[in-house]
Amino acid sequence: MARARILPIFVPHLGCPNDCVFCDQKRISGSPLPASGRDVTAALDRAAAEGLSGLELAFYGGSFTAVSPALQRELLEAAQPYLADGTVSAVRLSTRPDAVDEESLVFLKKYGVRTVELGAQSMDDGVLAASGRGHTAGDTVRAAKLVRAAGLQLILQMMTGLPESSRDKDVQTARRIAALEPDGVRIYPTVIVKNTPLETMWRACEYREHTLADAVAVCADILPIFDEAGIPVIRLGLNPTAELSGGGAVGGAYHPALGEMVRSEVLRRRAAALLRDVPGGTSAVTLGVAPKRVSAMIGRHRSNLRALSDEFGVTVTVKPVEGAGEEILLVDAGR
């Protein structure tokens, strides 16, 4: 699926009646001010002056359909001239599952919205309650069906490592989200952000940190679920920001290369399954993968090669093989 360049406008916390324990929307979005129609115009004028066109305008960071109808209209109306002249090809936005109904979707479509992203986060009601989400898994199922019935593209966001969750519950969430047949998913392992209720819970030992290792392990369980269902994972891990990298992320699974680490772990597991069948006495093996997967197969700082070598007592090398596609090939096994 070819993707247009996205121009994000953040609508921090506006209209949101909730206090999800992990959320400090201002810190995550890096923008402390509510967006206005003037901000939309200014951002699109800058883009047009740079000669950009066909952009996808994205309202992120809050609960768009829970914002006052007047502000929704102001933001969307500001985009209309740029939709007409081709600077913008479509509009997307994110919102909460319990802030979507048929009427709001008709309104969004009329203003050129093509994609709605729903923050499902978990499909376990106990996890949602412990996280202060204020909606249920049933709300997500209902909203997802409405978005699809309205003819809009559906993106679902899920999190791993939330309070009261477990590896098994996170995997079940991924399965239930895949069953809703979204056009794409975003996976956000929980990050403990400074000055959030989650930080307080963590410091009071009421929440066990979802470490980077935990996130890599569970996301490597989850990624194949979406791959096998043909559902693109369009983001894995929070986008790095100066704020989060500069001390805003006090714990949890925050790493700019998280997605790469998970893909690498998926390949390590598949290679391990292959090496289990290699005859005893083998001292060296060469694995063949598509050229674009070589570095993920090797792993950061050669971590996969070392792990496979330690587990199977063989020297492992990797070579690019044109046409390997998704396969890992055993190119050579020497004694």
Ligand code: SF4
């Ligand atoms: S729904 Fe939760 S995550 Fe979203 S803006 Fe509101 S408090 Fe933050």
